[in-house]
Amino acid sequence: MEIDIGISESNRKDIAHGLSRLLADSYTLYLKTHNFHWNVTGPMFQTLHIMFEEHYQELAEAVDVIAERIRALGFPAPGTYSQFVELSSIKEEQDIPDAKGMIRRAVEGHESVVRTARSLFPAAEEVSDEATADLLTQRIQLHEKTAWMLRSLLE
Template sequence: MKISTSSIELNTGIAKDKREKICNGLSSVLADSYYLMIKTHNYHWNVKGLNFRQIHLLTEEQYMELFGAIDNIAERIRALGFNAPGSVKEFDKLTSIKQGDGNLSAEEMLEDLLESHENLIRTARKALPAAADVSDEATVDLLTHRLDVHEKTAWMLRSMLEK
């Protein structure tokens, strides 16, 4: 292992270019997760109507889960040797999640959250092959868990919206 004054070379069995590709995908998952957390928190605060309590509690559970996930994703990027994006400017360039509107009806909020979770599922699915191709099981596990969480959440939201 070479130690220099600027950095210590990472040597974990995955080439730098492969790690960079993995981190690019993870950065998009991170940005989508961050924006979904903000949107979910917005809807938690601003939901109104007959289902207020149910949606208020559901969105609280969801934004708290997302908050923890964001930290795990960013730390995985760092463990792979790259800086995690951490500004709104950086996230704006990476996200597929549109900003939330606290003036929507409760049903529209649920529809928007469903669409956002499905966007995040697609983002995570796109990021998965880069990790799988180089046997980066830690990242595969992280992304598989995120897919499980978001697919279950999308199913619950879809079920709430079905007539």
């Protein structure tokens, strides 16, 4: 059945592609954060172990919301590691950093998600896609706050 939500197929496709990049960044950050949760050591172990768990649980919920928005726009959501690697601006971890290194890399990941989300606003705003704009605003707010809180641990 044809989709008639007031946004052309071409514009929906552009927005869905941008959201696919956001999904890939979010999923890659989820994996990174889960890795840090499992492998953190040192004097801040308990604090970071619990915090990373909270972060990856939030990201697990977020990827579902993002994927469902892509589907609502009429396009398939990427769902394989190879697709995520191709689409994500966040690189996989090749080593296990110390606790402060994990915090720094987590900050970088959250800021990458913010940049990706922010880059999608023009396409959403151009066609009055308030649903996508609202999703982007929520993601930006959460990731900016998380990055700030993580940076505070390094001071």
